Amino acid sequence: MMRFLLLFSRQGKLRLQKWFLPLPEREKKKIIRDMVAMVLARKPRTCNFLHWRDLKIVYKRYASLYFCCGLEEQDNELLALEVLHRYVELLDKYFGNVCELDIIFNFEKAYFILDEFLMGGEIQETSKLSISKSIEASDMLQEVRGSVQAPYQSYQSQAASKKAIT
């Protein structure tokens, strides 16, 4: 079972945190600090796995973002790498060339997509098609408000020059 998933930038800014077991806030902050410090210190082309306490840490960098998760002893590291990759693919499919800004401005969407994919630290659905379908279905349920969205557009113009993370 995956214990947690963190997304943070090269500057160490946390972009998304998902905890699959409840932990006290202090413990979470400690883990975040340790993960960011450990992962950012890794040199390029080293392996994607680390040991930390009794957990296996698997991380991968996509453009400016690090995806990092903590696994239990019996979990498969290679497969966890592909969990991260599949999540990136899902984000990419939803946002279209997803970049860090998409995740910042639509953090709630990033959580919703993750929820369709993982639950309680286990894989719920691996099919890209099914997941996209259910996300689209829930988007259809949303009522459209305000056709002109000035600040959002400014984010879009920022994002126009965005570097996709895939």
Place this chain on the structure above:
Amino acid sequence: MPAVSKGDGMRGLAVFISDIRNCKSKEAEIKRINKELANIRSKFKGDKALDGYSKKKYVCKLLFIFLLGHDIDFGHMEAVNLLSSNKYTEKQIGYLFISVLVNSNSELIRLINNAIKNDLSSRNPTFMCLALHCIANVGSREMAEAFAGEIPRILVAGDTMDSVKQSAALCLLRLYKTSPDLVLMGEWTSRVVHLLNDQHMGVVTAAISLITCLSQKNPDEFKTCVSLAVSRLSRIVSSASTDLQDYTYYFVPAPWLSCKLLRLLQCYPPPEDGAVKGRLVECLETILNKAQEPPKSKKVQHSNAKNAILFEAIALIIHYDSEPNLLVRACNQLGQFLQHRETNLRYLALESMCTLASSEFSHEAVKTHIETVINALKTERDVSVRQRAADLLYAMCDRSNAKQIVAEMLSYLETADYSIREEMVLKVAILAEKYAVDYSWYVDTILNLIRIAGDYVSEEVWYRVIQIVINRDDVQGYAAKTVFEALQAPACHENMVKVGGYILGEFGNLIAGDPRSSPLVQFNLLHSKFHLCSVPTRALLLSAYIKFINLFPETKSTIQEVLRCDSQIRNSDVELQQRAVEYLKLSSIASTDVLATVLEEMPPFPERESSILAKLKKKKGPGAVSAGELEEGKREGGEVNGAERPGDNAAIAASNASTPSPSADLLGLRSAAPVSAAPVSAGSLLVDVFSEAGPAASTAGVNDDGFLSCSSALSSAPPSVVSEDPAPPLPESDELLNKFVCKNNGVLFENQLLQIGIKSEYRQNLGKLPNTLRNIVLLIFIALLNEILLNVQLKPVDPLVEGGAQVQQVINIECLSDFSDAPLLNIKFRYGGALQNLSLKLPVTINKFFQPTEMSSHDFFQRWKQLSQPQQEAQKIFKANHPMDTEVLKAKLLGLGTALLDNVDPNPENFVCAGVIQTKAQQIGCLLRLEPNAQAQMYRLTLRSSKDTVAKRLCELLSEQF
């Protein structure tokens, strides 16, 4: 156009996020956030009711602020309100807020549960999934109480949508992990297992996580899943890459499901059904074969997914550990990976070879890769890969390659990363000891270790080298020579000084013949390091100096000079000062004989589990912690008891007793393990429980000279050390004791956890004890019926005792004077996490010290008359408890330990016996007469003894026997 345009961008939220991003400083950010928080608070408190959209927007802003790392202490109520909105997006944001922010003990949980209940019964699959997600995210006990009954029903209901089934399966798993007692599968079991056959791959993928977890806890109830899993796996493995449509990931069919199936099978032993097993072996072979095929894609995702399955298959093969052919193939496959250009694969190959190395079938195959692994240790750029290489070298080490591996690890240590040095040091120390054929190699290795990585050499490591040198006289000379040479280095590590000081103090004489290492040269060498060392090391050196005075009288004046100087005798450290004063006094007033006795060479240490191993286990994770604790406890016990152990070096005992300082050089005390675990009750110390180090300890024990008694006077330690809070003896222990009065072997105690067998034998004491002393050796066999952790304090046993294993403890008991209470045996162990405490009376009764005496009728009656004072006789008339069989009676009386005298008593029906009880203090003669009356089924038992208490006690004991 990106898909987001479909959403309802919350304008205010986007503005706020932009503002935050534009903040130039942390202060500006905090200011902006506080402004926003004040705004939201006023909106929430305002009179005007907020519409759903605004509520959603503000809740979302709060969530964003929280995720930035700020505390949020309001808004929960508004979020809960959103749950009951009928607009999907509002509900969704509400659930998200609750999932992220509500901790399990919130008082809002009842309101939340209500909203969840409504959504679960709404039959709207999207709402149901949201609710299930929320339960899984919060996962509290209250939620388990509320929904654990409902969710299994949703999971197996025929009309539930597939997506809801998936959520329900994982949600149930989450609740099962929090509150296994609340999730009762019972009636659902078989329907849940059959989800493995579901048409929908997504449902199978989600359900199998649940089934795996349930199988681990209740393997029997779920064992039908094995054949289902095998057939599902076989279908996937043999399918073409396109068969499974979207469940094919980069040309690999269903990698997640395959791995989970292989993982599920690891919960069970190999299938018994031949057909199932055949099919499974076929699958595993196919997976191994596929690894050799050219890749279908160059993408890393393809190879990762493929290899993930391969590693999981290898893990299953290792788990079964029964198919030599597959094991060797697995090993070869991993061998290929060891040289793969992908760092990840090298890392994983090293890791999984570690487990393979412990299988007897593949150990040899793993060993063939030694050069590659050594090369990895030397050349890998990545420290975590090097760490795995070091682990593997440790795992593959055996007698044949130990020297090579230890040498490589040592040379690696010179450049090793700081993060792994300590562990490496422990590993080298353990391997060197475990596989040492000649101990000079061992000494070299450890000294090298201290030289290269002295800072990382923990106390356990250098304690251990000293224990070994002391116990093996073939290596002592070599050790002295080697430390002497090592100390020549201008800068040597303090640990080296400690080892050097100790070894030269004990065995410096072995190299003193060489003028290059004459006594004075040795002393000057040691003393040249003195001023650079810490207090504990200096204390150790002072002890070495006093030992020098004994070994080499010619150094006496020089050393006394050193002891006398102000920096020693007035040292501000009380330990050093005291040692200087005491040693100086000792060296000037004691005669050479006394000095020689007091400063005698250390006796051998009892063989025990290496403390280093325990330390490594402790380092290795929480699983081993209990063993580590036991080890700690053991050592503390050793320290307390060591203080009064007569075999200990007296000078050291003296200084320890005066100032018990744990940091001092009390090697003997800290690591000597003999502990009297037979605390003697009620202040009558009658038996002296010796350690296994028997002869040496006893020799010193009988040295009744001045200094020893002086040292025990110094130590205010109580005469007997009662192990801390032993449980009161079992109520039936007196009865158990009686069973052993007339016999020496048998089962003392048995319960569902363990069985304690006793085998006691008299031994004429080996060697130097006077013949008047007689020791009983009790061999206690403890057969464990279940897996428990055992800590018998006599001789440390392996802290983890397997079920069904036997542990043997030898207790030497010497009788000091007569006694009536049996010593207590206190056994503490851990079983299932709980500490068990068991107190039994050891079947040691006074009659165990009988020496039979043969005598003629005349002599017997003459003595009988001599013992005619009333208090010297004890008599009892009692009813027979057992049939009066002459042969049985004879056997019992012989078992008592006395001589059964024929033709003594004029009445042939009567039995007379004679014996002498040997105690250290005195010999106590005893005569016995047993007169059976077959008609009345009664006995009259008469005992006469030179000591009244003995007669009385024997009479009591024996009256229960017939």
